Every structure is written in structure tokens, then in C-alpha cells.
Amino acid sequence: MWITFVIFASFVVAMVAMAYFGIQSHDEALQREGADELASASADPGRCGLCQAPLRRNATSDEVVFELEHRIDSELGEIARAWHSPPSSLGRTFPV
């Protein structure tokens, strides 16, 4: 009878241990997946919506200013073109 009890208890402990380590490894996998997604998002922040120039993230303040100036140049160019086109094509709303 004692032997049966010991075998049953060992079995229960083994089941609990498996469940614990299974959950832990699943959590780790999820965390790795999230970190990978974050890293890939930082690595590829996309492109400028106006001229398709590649955008950078986690940049220095000089790089941020460079991108802003580039974007303002593009937008002012679009505004100037829209403003010098026939009034009917400008419409009543600002193109974005």
C-alpha cells in the first residue's frame, strides 16, 4: 500500500512540475516573440507618406530635425503646387 501511495504521489508531483515548467516556457516564448516584434518595429519604422523616403526611429535630435525639415520641404512643395493649380482642383479642403 505504501508503495502505491509513493508511486501515486510521485506521479502527481511529476504532473505539477511538468505543468509549471510548461507554462513557464510558454511565457518565455511569448516574451521572446514580443521582444522580436518590438525590435523589428524599431528596425523598420516605415517610409515618409509624402515621398517614400525611409524614416528612422530612435534617432539623434539632429536626425529628427533633418527628417522634420525634409517633411516640411515636401509639404511646402505640395502646398505651392496646389496653390498654383486651377482653383477648381484645389477644392475647399486641404489635401493631405
Next chain:
Amino acid sequence: MTVLETLNEAELFAGLSEEDCRAVTGLARRRNAAAGEELFRHGDPAKELYVIRRGRVELTFPLVVKGETKETRFQSLEPGRTVAWSALVPPYRLTMGARGSTDVELLAFERAPLLALFERSPSVGYVVMANLSRVVAARLNEVVSLWVREIQRNVSHTYG
């Protein structure tokens, strides 16, 4: 190119007669600046306006990026364009900063002598102030357009 020829082609003095242009030429003072040199800052008192004679001038606004204040270019202006129009419009405060994009030569006009000339010759004052209103209106249109486009993007992004 002489100072008179520069003024004949400047947007601010377009439409002035040769004689009137000569009168304005007598008020001009040359100012040189190196590429990257700051000409003035946003918010400073505007005591004189400038006509670009040679090189390019960048209009800038201060922006805090990652804790640093950076002068950010709004627009780059070529010879003949007007800089620091605020010198003729109360409250005489500069609405943007400026720096040389290249080595630049400017013609500077102090407010008081220019306004005195306008009083002596109202027709000159009329032409110059009409040209100035075009400069200000163009700048206003550009700034408003940029601003509305930015708001439109935010509205479209937030509300669809």
C-alpha cells in the same frame, strides 16, 4: 550687380520707379554672414528688415527635440526675397529665426529711416507696404496650410 539693380529685382520694391529706388538705395546698409551663422532669433525685437543680395537664408523656428532646443528650417529663401518683415509691422517682434544657408550678403534697412521716407513719399510707402502685405500673406498661407494639414491628419487618424 549694383545695389540699385538688386533693389530693382527685389520683391519688396517691385513697382518703384528708378528715382524712388534710388531714394531707397540711400538707406541700405550691407550686412554679411557666413554659412550657418545666426542672423536673428525668433522673438527678438525687429529693428531692421533685409533683402537678400547674395546667397540663401533659412527661416527657422525653435523646437525642443529630446530635451535639446534645435533651430529647425521652415523655408530657404533666395536672392531678392524679404527677411524680417516684422520690422515694419507692430509689435516689431520677429516671428521666425534666420541663419545663412550659404555665405550671404544682405541689404539691411532700419525701420525709422524707411518709415520717414514713406512719410515724405507716400507713393513709395504705398508700393512697399503693398508688396510687404504680399510677403506676409504668402508666409501666412504656407503656415496655415501646414497647420491645417497636420490637424486634418490627426482628425482623420482619430475619427476616421
